[in-house]
Amino acid sequence: xxxxxxxxxxxxxxxxxxxxxxxxxxxxxxxxxxxxxxxxxxxxxxxxxxxxxxxxxxxxxxxxxxxxxxxxxxxxxxxxxxxxxxxxxxxxxxxxxxxxxxxxxxxxxxxxxxxxxxxxxxxxxxxxxxxxxxxxxxxxxxxxxxxxxxxxxxxxxxxxxxxxxxxxxxxxxxxxxxxxxxxxxxxxxxxxxxxxxxxxxxxxxxxxxxxxxxxxxxxxxxxxxxxxxxxxxxxxxxxxxxxxxxxxxxxxxxxxxxxxxxxxxxxxxxxxxxxxxxxxxxxxxxxxxxxxxxxxxxxxxxxxxxxxxxxxxxxxxxxxxxxxxxxxxxxxxxxxxxxxxxxxxxxxxxxxxxxxxxxxxxxxxxxxxxxxxxxxxxxxxxxxxxxxxxxxxxxxxxxxxxxxxxxxxxxxxxxxxxxxxxxxxxxxxxxxxxxxx
Numbered sequence: 001x002x003x004x005x006x007x008x009x010x011x012x013x014x015x016x017x018x019x020x021x022x023x024x025x026x027x028x029x030x031x032x033x034x035x036x037x038x039x040x041x042x043x044x045x046x047x048x049x050x051x052x053x054x055x056x057x058x059x060x061x062x063x064x065x066x067x068x069x070x071x072x073x074x075x076x077x078x079x080x081x082x083x084x085x086x087x088x089x090x091x092x093x094x095x096x097x098x099x100x101x102x103x104x105x106x107x108x109x110x111x112x113x114x115x116x117x118x119x120x121x122x123x124x125x126x127x128x129x130x131x132x133x134x135x136x137x138x139x140x141x142x143x144x145x146x147x148x149x150x151x152x153x154x155x156x157x158x159x160x161x162x163x164x165x166x167x168x169x170x171x172x173x174x175x176x177x178x179x180x181x182x183x184x185x186x187x188x189x190x191x192x193x194x195x196x197x198x199x200x201x202x203x204x205x206x207x208x209x210x211x212x213x214x215x216x217x218x219x220x221x222x223x224x225x226x227x228x229x230x231x232x233x234x235x236x237x238x239x240x241x242x243x244x245x246x247x248x249x250x251x252x253x254x255x256x257x258x259x260x261x262x263x264x265x266x267x268x269x270x271x272x273x274x275x276x277x278x279x280x281x282x283x284x285x286x287x288x289x290x291x292x293x294x295x296x297x298x299x300x301x302x303x304x305x306x307x308x309x310x311x312x313x314x315x316x317x318x319x320x321x322x323x324x325x326x327x328x329x330x331x332x333x334x335x336x337x338x339x340x341x342x343x344x345x346x347x348x349x350x351x352x353x354x355x356x357x358x359x360x361x362x363x364x365x366x367x368x369x370x371x372x373x374x375x376x377x378x379x380x381x382x383x384x385x386x387x388x389x390x391x392x393x394x395x396x397x398x399x400x401x402x403x404x405x406x407x408x409x410x411x412x413x414x415x416x417x418x419x420x421x422x423x424x425x426x427x428x429x430x431x432x433x434x435x436x437x
Contacts, residue, residue, distance in 0.1 A: 023073040026112070027119040028059070030083045033066035035125050036138040036190050037085070043068040046088075047081025047109070054087040067122060080109040083125060089165070090189055092126045100128035136190030136233035144240040145173070145197045146249045148180035155200025157182040161227070162194045168201040178294070179332075181240055190234075194218075194227040197243060206244040214246035253279055253321040256333040261317070267309040267340050271317060273333065275302045279321040286317035289337065298387050307386065307418070307431070312341045356430045357402070359419055363433035370405040372421055372428075380422040381405060385415070409434055 028045045037043075043059045049072070050056045059068035068083075080102060084091040094101050094108045100123065102111040112120060124132035143159055157173045164170045173182035182197075194216055198205045208226045210217045216229035228246075230238065242249035256273040263269050271284050284304045285294045297304055309315065320332040357371040370381070383392035391412065394405075409417075412434045421428045 023075055024114055025071050025117045026074045026079075026114055027069060027071040028081070028083075029067060029069040029120065029122040030059070031067055031122050031124050031130075031132050032061075034132045034134055036136075038138060038187060038189065041085055041189075044084045044087065045070060045072075045081055046084050046091075047079050049074050049079050049081070054084075059083075074114050076114050078111065078113045080104070080111055082109050085189070090163075090191075093192075094126060098128045136231060138187065138189045139232060139234040139236060140185055141188050141230075141232060141235070142183060142185040142237040143173070143195075143197075144181055144183040144238070146181050146240050146242050147175075149249055150199075150243045153182075153199050155203060158198045158201060159184055159186075159195055160198050160202070160205075161196070163188055168198075173197075188232045190232050192229065192231050194229050196227050208244060212246045214241070253323040253331060255331045256282065256319040256321055259319050259333045259336055261336055261338050263338065263340065264305070267311055268305055268307045269309060269315070269338055269340070270303060270305045271319065271336075272303045273319050276321045276323070278323045280323060282319055282321050284317060284319050285332075286315055289314040289316045300388075304388060309340050312339075314339050356419065356421060356428050359430060359432045363435045364409060365435055366408065366410045368407050368409055368432065370407060370419065371402070372405070373402050374421070374423045378423065379403075380420075381407075382420045382422075383407075383409070383412075384418045384420060386418075391417075 030043060032043060042055075043061070044055055045057050045059060046052045046054065057070060057072060059070040061068045082092045082094065094110065096103045096108045100110050101108050103109075112118075122130050124130065127133075145157060147153055147157060157175070158169055159171045159173060160166045160168065171184060171186060173184040175182045196206045196208065206228075208215045208228065210224075210226050214228050214230075215226050218225045218227075240248055254276050256276065259271065259273040261269050261271050273282070276282075282299045282302065282304070283296050284299065284306070285296050286306055287294045288310065297306065306315075306317075314337060316335050316337050318332045318335045355373050357373065358369075360369050360371075362368070379396045381392075381394045381396065382390050384390055392407065392409075394407075414434055414436050417432055417434060419430050419432055
């Protein structure tokens, strides 16, 4: 009798022990047909049963019907879970209070109490329903940000958002044309994204305003996050916005109009344009056509002469203006073109007797002797630097004919300068060089 009792107790213990190790096959299925997965995307199930591990439990769609599924042996008890794409690159956003979800500690997940083998049936992405509704399409999205008001951007400009895990330097933007407007086009899955523009990874970031039309504010405990927000639904160009703003940058000045050029001698070209009310300064940018680097020269009025150009060469140029000390490349003029093949080789002259006979010595260190002739009595002698700024000026009354003038240049910096003599309507220019002592 004792033996029978011991056998019964052993059987009960064995049954009890097997109960602790009992697992059930749970089948998960999700319909991704309305989501618009990209080539190479993989759907996963993540939950309390796998430590929300990311890529531990990939699902299968080998028949390519858009329905992903996986069966897992799970112990009895309550589980929380959700479907994700490419590990944790994208995850479902579920609605609190719906029939298949539970919300704990601010997180809303799917819920099931495992008590037997079960096929949970097909559900739609981000829904408890088996009948799917249309979701936004994936697409190529173009972002642009105007950094002209920001200033220098060492390290470059980047876009960071929910679609790249706020990674810092994953998505650099481009400004290869150096117009101050950075842009990037990237493929994104459909649905809402949050993002912002940053400089040099996370060295600096936009600080956006709560309530602005392009932003979304999220409060997480003591932290408040204000980001740009956009609903991806197919290909889109989001246009250009100003750094830290939902709008384009304010236009400081108008676009220079009626921009023209005239060739002179020696190889030089004079650029003219209409004055802009309120402009503090203009910049002329020019380069040999087909090259990468621009040369910039300034002017405080609506004319600028480009000196010492290469002969028989095509050049391109444009003009921009500033009214408040900041520069906006978006307001530059249309490009103009000229070829120095037709530049006169002789000095331009009006046919009068005014002429620079010599500047000696050249190069010079402290003084120069200017020999010249004039036809009129009122003479203006000036020295300009290569930016067109007048550094020396002397108005004289002379007798028509040959004259000599000694000019102190000791206060000039080392470099190239233009000697200008103007008498009446005649204006003659000649280059000289100032060297160090």
